[in-house]
Amino acid sequence: MMVDFVLNGRAVSCDAPANILLLDLLRSELGVLSVKRGCEQGECGACTVLLGGRPVNSCMILAARVEGRSVTTIEGLRDEPIMVALRKAFMEGGAVQCGFCTPGMLISAYALLRDNPSPTPHEAKTAIEGNICRCTGYALPLEAILKAAEMTPAE
Amino acid sequence: MRYDRILEELLNRDDFLVVGRSVVRTDALDKVLGRAKFTADYVPRDTAVVKVVRSPHPHALIEGINIEPALELPGVQTVLIAADVPGENQIGYALPDQPFLNDVKTRFVGDPVALVVAADKGSAVEGADAVRVKYSPLPSVLDTTDALRDGAPLVHEGGNVALTTKIRKGSIEEGFSEAEVVIEDLYDTPYQDHMYMEPEAAYAIPEGSGKVTVIGGMQSPFLVREKVAHILGWDLNQVRIIQALTGGAFGGKDDMGPLVCAKAALAAVKTGKPASLIFDREESVAYSNKRFPARIKYKSGADKEGRITAIDVDITLECGAFANRAPFWLWRQTAHAAGPYEVHNASVDGRAVYTNKVFGGSFRGFGDVALHFAAESQVDRLAGELGMDPVELRLRNILKPGSRTTCDQLLDHSVGIEECLTKVAEASRWSSQKRKRNGSRVTGFGVGCAYHGISTSRSTPDWSAASLILNQDGSMTYRTGICELGQGAPIGHAKIVAEIIGAPMESIRIEVPDTDSTPNAKPTHGSRGLMLGGTAAADAAIKLRERMVRVAADMLGCPEGEVDLRDGKASKKGEPGETIRFPELAEELYNRGVSPASYGFYASPKRYFDPETGLGVNYSVYTFAASVVEVEVDTETGVCEVVKVWPAMDVGKAIDPLVIEGQIHGAVSQGIGFTIMEHLKLKDGVVLTPGFKDYVVPSALDTPEYAPTIIVEEPYQHSAFGAKGVGEPAIISVVPAITNAIYDAVGVRLNMLPATAEMLHAAMRRGAR
Numbered sequence: 001m002m003v004d005f006v007l008n009g010r011a012v013s014c015d016a017p018a019n020i021l022l023l024d025l026l027r028s029e030l031g032v033l034s035v036k037r038g039c040e041q042g043e044c045g046a047c048t049v050l051l052g053g054r055p056v057n058s059c060m061i062l063a064a065r066v067e068g069r070s071v072t073t074i075e076g077l078r079d080e081p082i083m084v085a086l087r088k089a090f091m092e093g094g095a096v097q098c099g100f101c102t103p104g105m106l107i108s109a110y111a112l113l114r115d116n117p118s119p120t121p122h123e124a125k126t127a128i129e130g131n132i133c134r135c136t137g138y139a140l141p142l143e144a145i146l147k148a149a150e151m152t153p154a155e
Numbered sequence: 156m157r158y159d160r161i162l163e164e165l166l167n168r169d170d171f172l173v174v175g176r177s178v179v180r181t182d183a184l185d186k187v188l189g190r191a192k193f194t195a196d197y198v199p200r201d202t203a204v205v206k207v208v209r210s211p212h213p214h215a216l217i218e219g220i221n222i223e224p225a226l227e228l229p230g231v232q233t234v235l236i237a238a239d240v241p242g243e244n245q246i247g248y249a250l251p252d253q254p255f256l257n258d259v260k261t262r263f264v265g266d267p268v269a270l271v272v273a274a275d276k277g278s279a280v281e282g283a284d285a286v287r288v289k290y291s292p293l294p295s296v297l298d299t300t301d302a303l304r305d306g307a308p309l310v311h312e313g314g315n316v317a318l319t320t321k322i323r324k325g326s327i328e329e330g331f332s333e334a335e336v337v338i339e340d341l342y343d344t345p346y347q348d349h350m351y352m353e354p355e356a357a358y359a360i361p362e363g364s365g366k367v368t369v370i371g372g373m374q375s376p377f378l379v380r381e382k383v384a385h386i387l388g389w390d391l392n393q394v395r396i397i398q399a400l401t402g403g404a405f406g407g408k409d410d411m412g413p414l415v416c417a418k419a420a421l422a423a424v425k426t427g428k429p430a431s432l433i434f435d436r437e438e439s440v441a442y443s444n445k446r447f448p449a450r451i452k453y454k455s456g457a458d459k460e461g462r463i464t465a466i467d468v469d470i471t472l473e474c475g476a477f478a479n480r481a482p483f484w485l486w487r488q489t490a491h492a493a494g495p496y497e498v499h500n501a502s503v504d505g506r507a508v509y510t511n512k513v514f515g516g517s518f519r520g521f522g523d524v525a526l527h528f529a530a531e532s533q534v535d536r537l538a539g540e541l542g543m544d545p546v547e548l549r550l551r552n553i554l555k556p557g558s559r560t561t562c563d564q565l566l567d568h569s570v571g572i573e574e575c576l577t578k579v580a581e582a583s584r585w586s587s588q589k590r591k592r593n594g595s596r597v598t599g600f601g602v603g604c605a606y607h608g609i610s611t612s613r614s615t616p617d618w619s620a621a622s623l624i625l626n627q628d629g630s631m632t633y634r635t636g637i638c639e640l641g642q643g644a645p646i647g648h649a650k651i652v653a654e655i656i657g658a659p660m661e662s663i664r665i666e667v668p669d670t671d672s673t674p675n676a677k678p679t680h681g682s683r684g685l686m687l688g689g690t691a692a693a694d695a696a697i698k699l700r701e702r703m704v705r706v707a708a709d710m711l712g713c714p715e716g717e718v719d720l721r722d723g724k725a726s727k728k729g730e731p732g733e734t735i736r737f738p739e740l741a742e743e744l745y746n747r748g749v750s751p752a753s754y755g756f757y758a759s760p761k762r763y764f765d766p767e768t769g770l771g772v773n774y775s776v777y778t779f780a781a782s783v784v785e786v787e788v789d790t791e792t793g794v795c796e797v798v799k800v801w802p803a804m805d806v807g808k809a810i811d812p813l814v815i816e817g818q819i820h821g822a823v824s825q826g827i828g829f830t831i832m833e834h835l836k837l838k839d840g841v842v843l844t845p846g847f848k849d850y851v852v853p854s855a856l857d858t859p860e861y862a863p864t865i866i867v868e869e870p871y872q873h874s875a876f877g878a879k880g881v882g883e884p885a886i887i888s889v890v891p892a893i894t895n896a897i898y899d900a901v902g903v904r905l906n907m908l909p910a911t912a913e914m915l916h917a918a919m920r921r922g923a924r
Contacts, residue, residue, distance in 0.1 A: 033196045034189025038352050039436040043847035074189040091183040094813040098641025099186030100352040100402030125855040134350050134403050135641040137824030138858040
């Protein structure tokens with residue numbers, strides 16, 4: 001089955017089994033390794049990507065469903081000012097420990113700040129509620145998200 | 156010792172370069188860019204997949220294994236059973252009670268029987284389903300009470316008690332006779348799953364004849380090497396283990412690393428092709444090791460002044476199917492039985508009991524979580540009976556320099572618990588905090604203290620090693636077998652090196668642990684990664700520093716004592732004008748034939764212990780922690796929310812305050828999960844909650860407010876800069892702090908964890924104020 005979609009701003013065309021998950025399409029067929037397999041149950045958020053700009057668990061989406069749509073992983077947000085601010089705040093704020101949940105959490109945080117440049121602490125919590133982190137206890141990542149919001153230049 | 160002299164000199168510095176300051180972790184950039192490589196990221200697309208065939212019965216004899224139906228399937232390359240194990244088919248950690256692949260009987264639902272090696276995941280799953288194992292089910296024992304009954308079915312031939320422990324100190328009869336109040340109760344703590352974000356994984360590559368490389372998630376590459384070699388019947392130097400970045404471990408991967416890597420290695424060696432074994436989440440939760448459950452019977456008494464006069468403690472540890480770490484876990488509970496208090500009369504007995512359930516194993520806090528839950532509940536209740544403030548009663552008994560532990564170990568220095576407790580009480584305004592009701596919601600406050608022995612117990616020797624190379628361009632290559640699991644211990648080592656050598660952090664590269672080139676640092680467990688591993692790093696750095704100083708002194712034309720190394724440069728103290736940059740200094744070392752490589756080795760001081768009485772110098776030093784917690788309980792629903800946490804810890808010396816804060820928050824979060832959320836449900840030995848949906852761990856919404864961490868520094872004399880381990884103690888003190896706060900709020904004590912909303916609601920209906 002051919003799947004044509006836009007990955008990180010570039011058109012890709014991929015021949016893949018009909019039942020393949022977006023997670024596997026990205027990791028195995030396209031070599032996008034920042035997308036992590038944490039549960040394959042749609043519960044942990046380690047495989048979060050943007051689909052049409054919205055954060056989704058790529059382990060819950062059949063690859064066929066992204067036909068004609070836009071998929072963004074952390075690689076595709078490299079130079080986005082919001083992501084640059086988030087990276088800096090995460091690194092300087094001790095928000096990174098093992099790093100396995102980090103790409104997925106950053107994607108969720110990016111989507112939050114893109115839509116809501118000055119979130120409340122509770123809005124930050126809600127935005128990453130689906131990104132389980134077993135290392136940090138969330139307090140420093142949440143602080144980092146709010147810090148990144150302050151650092152991001154207003155458009 | 157020369158080492159001590161140099162360390163003292165460094166400690167007396169008034170301006171530390173990097174130690175004590177928070178720096179950006181050197182691994183953070185790769186992690187935020189999504190470039191950090193975990194085991195699964197190393198596995199090429201067409202690598203063979205290993206799937207474990209597991210027993211569906213809690214206890215059964217194996218009558219026969221027919222692998223033919225699986226072998227007939229397309230895609231299945233081979234199926235391996237016990238008879239295919241070339242070495243010894245035994246992988247028990249402390250006792251030889253855990254067959255690698257079972258061919259006689261299985262002891263828990265999930266016990267491995269065969270390995271299917273197939274071209275892809277789908278074929279591997281089909282192959283595993285097609286293996287026909289004929290079982291003859293046996294009666295099973297599913298809790299420790301049943302296991303201890305006369306005539307109970309035996310999990311192992313030698314009986315259901317794997318081992319026992321004992322301490323006798325003073326006279327509890329005398330102690331209880333002096334008591335004004337005596338409290339006695341039972342405390343039950345459950346399994347806890349680690350729920351590390353990265354499931355267990357290994358990737359094995361055969362390297363021609365007689366060598367195999369395994370890349371995996373683990374906490375001790377050298378333990379993994381030993382177990383893989385043992386299964387293969389090979390020498391240690393035929394096995395190369397590489398620790399990939401590990402996505403959380405918390406103790407779990409210390410046990411699972413060897414089990415998973417050995418399976419992948421056997422598959423690779425038998426097929427002659429690379430093979431990968433990656434657990435899915437269900438397998439991980441249902442079949443991997445868990446925090447050992449425990450039932451603790453605790454009796455303690457206190458006199459009118461609030462002095463604890465005696466404790467009588469009886470611990471029953473549930474091993475599950477294999478002892479695994481039980482000897483060390485149970486001993487830790489036995490030794491720490493009094494909590495961080497001086498008690499002269501103590502009687503402690505422990506037994507580790509087999510059942511036909513998933514096996515217990517290492518987990519942050521290692522036995523001290525259950526023990527302190529009991530001990531700290533008791534202390535609060537003694538205070539309540541005496542009408543005394545719980546902080547005050549604690550302070551009257553607390554360990555101080557000069558105190559003796561339950562094992563009669565003299566604590567002569569590095570005992571900061573009194574300061575932790577005093578400061579955390581001040582910061583939380585403990586004495587003026589009052590229980591408050593707001594509609595159906597009631598707020599309460601609780602306190603918990605903890606101590607946790609670092610490294611090995613019972614005076615067992617402990618040592619660690621590290622290596623450091625000054626490259627010709629002045630950059631440094633650092634190697635340690637201490638693993639990066641998220642906790643950042645190797646980065647702590649690099650900071651120690653940077654401090655001693657005066658090298659910029661970014662000039663020190665930490666290599667991936669690889670048993671073919673990395674010195675054996677021993678395991679990343681027992682809160683020893685920074686303390687032991689970091690001291691080996693300091694030893695390597697001091698040796699190299701001396702050579703660098705010698706050459707620099709000659710180049711600068713000054714005595715060695717006047718050479719200052721900092722910012723990657725050597726200069727004369729007080730004369731920063733003339734400098735030699737490290738690339739130039741390095742080149743000079745090479746040209747003069749002065750070795751630019753340094754091997755660091757550190758062994759903990761020799762200690763004394765009497766195994767008969769359980770008395771002596773047990774752990775080399777202890778980390779101390781205290782927490783105050785504010786909870787809000789909804790009396791209508793039973794829902795409990797941890798609102799705010801005030802943490803304090805005596806860390807010896809803070810190498811990196813922000814890393815310590817992160818460790819404490821993470822531990823507190825796991826403690827909140829353990830106390831009020833995480834509930835591993837089993838029926839007939841089957842885990843019913845094998846995923847995040849049913850086994851609910853804290854999410855961002857469950858994050859409490861944190862007061863700034865109170866860091867107390869009582870340096871340990873025999874570690875780099877006096878640092879002690881910090882990863883574990885925070886989970887220990889927070890658990891009883893939460894339950895004590897729940898009691899303060901609603902007058903209910905839940906002695907059986909987890910105190911979920913349902914349990915709390917039911918308990919409140921039975922009788923709350």
